[in-house]
Amino acid sequence: MNLHRILRLMKKELIQIRRDRRILAFLFVVPVVQLFLFGYAVSTDVNHVAMAVLDEDRTAESRALIRRFTASGYFDQVAYLSGQREIDALLDAGRAALVLRVPRGFGHALARGRGAEIQTILDGADSRMARVIAGYTNGVLRVYGGEIVQTRAPRARLPAVDGRVRVWYNPELKSVYFMVPGVLCMVLFLITMLMTALAIVREREIGTLEQLVVTPLSAGELMLGKTLPFLLIGLIEIVLTLLTAILIFRVEVAGSIPLLFALSALFLMTSLGLGIFISTISKTQHEATLSSFLCFMPFILLSGFIFPVENMPAAIQGVTYLIPLRYFLEIVRGIFLRGVGMDVLWPQVIALAVFGIAILSLAAARFSKRLG
Amino acid sequence: MTDIAIEIQGLRKTYGELVALAGLSLAVARGEVFALLGPDGAGKTTTMRLLAGILAPSGGSARVLGLDVFRQAEGLKRRIGYMPQRFALYGDLTVAENLRFFASIYGVPRAERLAREAELLEFSRLGPFRDRLAMYLSGGMKQKLALACTLMHSPEVLFLDEPTAGVDPVSRREFWRILYRLAGQGVTLFLSTPYMDEAERCARVAMLDRGGLALCGTPGELKAGLRGAILEVIAEPPREAKARLAALPGVRDVHIFGERLHVWLETPDAEATVAAALDGLTLIALRRIAPGLEDVFNALAAGEGEA
Known part of the structure; x- marks a missing residue:
């Protein structure tokens, strides 16, 4: 190992990156665009649910209930129906996600102090959204029911379980808080893996790799010289993502930022290792890009970035343990949202270190073999 | 022994069924300008790549400067230069940056590098283009820069695989002027060429055919032998x-x-x-x-x- 040679190779690499406008754009625009996409456009928050109302009761009580819904802020009343036949057409056309039907006799039953029923019909096509809407609906009804009991029977001591949910870590349940750490992981992963693979394959494609083989440069020096610049760039990407998240999205980082950097560097062993590995199986930059995305998709889907791991079938959950990105995501979310440190994150850190060392050494062995 | 730069004995290279080189034996003296000739597929590039240490042989032995090419490659790498058929430069680096990069990879000390850089820029006449990106050079200039890159570490033996293929006649002549100058400095030149007029300029010529040596001698000897x-x-x-x-x-x-x-x-x-x-x-x-x-x-x- 000759440090001077590695540094020269790194310097050459950085000069080349600096001169390539497309790569610069990729490095500095992608993280910001991804943050905006996942922060705003791909918001998983449910607001302004289109609600249709079928009030067959037409009493003060039924109108009070409907007002509860519209005043909650979650529901927008988009239609007032006059008969049950209209429900189908409305849901089919997707003009409403929720139909609230108050049957005749609702107000009368309440006035008599008896239990009253209403019907809510949900469009379950988007199951996740339907679950959220059902939750909101129950919330509105629970508050309304509680108040009726209070006004009708102020002194009654009802044996009831009063469950109140308090959300910690992200009290406003804004998906952007949840997404920012994810985007950071995704951007870091994609950019470092893809760029490393491309940087090596490009030299193979234009023939300079063969040139380097003739020089005294060893496989190890070559590999370090080609990957260390991207380690540096990876860390710059984190700074960039953090700045955007903090300055534009007003996301606060609950935990230690130095720890975030240290563990990101640990994760980079995995992504740089995968990049080197992909470079050994790709002849052209085109192939390297395709291979990177082939690797990227399952990593993203199975890491819990978009779909929570807990919602996956048991067999698939087992597979997620083989996805290093999963651990990194847990670490970043832990530091970002919960402000936890090594005392909590150590199992993930160990898993990440094991994967990182394994992937990097496998890739390095393959790289040296292919070169020799 | 010391006056022999390259010594090949029974060198073989096979790719499965395909025989690229079927037992080639040759000796090239120090300071000699030696050319490999032969039709495409005769084994010229394979020989070059084996001697440059890029390929592992299937059999036989090769010694360059007294060192075993396959067992003492590390010590040899600093003392030889190899310019492949398609020498790849970093197009997004300037002429000077390309030279500097190759010099640094070979560990050429700074003072020596600067002197060498000035000398090579001067005699390749690339001086005025030192800050131009390599991708904007003409074909002939690229070839001269490639040669200059392989010369930064002052190799004692230089392997050149069809160095002037696709280069215009004026640039070819200039390229040869540089090669002669190197030969004058005692550098052993081992090159392959598709051009017979270039082969005539060499001290000795070997004609390969189907992976073996068909003829070897001075151009005069070969012509007289017809x-x-x-x-x-x-x-x-x-x-x-x-x-x-x-x-x-x-x-x-x-x-x-x-x-x-x-x-x-x-x-x-x-x-x-x-x-x-x-x-x-x-x-x-x-x-x-x-x-x-x-x-x-x-x-x-x-x-x-x-x-």
């Missing part, structure tokens, strides 16, 4: 003339060089027969000429090279 005689014929129309001559008894082969025909005769006294065969065509010239390497090469390709 059996029979060469007639140069200029006649109109040349194609018709070629067809008629090829069918003549005593004519072993006919090749077209531009407007001229080279007729390879088995016996020197067949000139009259040739003139008679061209009766009815416009005969502009007919004369005995000394064979060139091209003729030796063509004879070899026709399977009759062994003199």
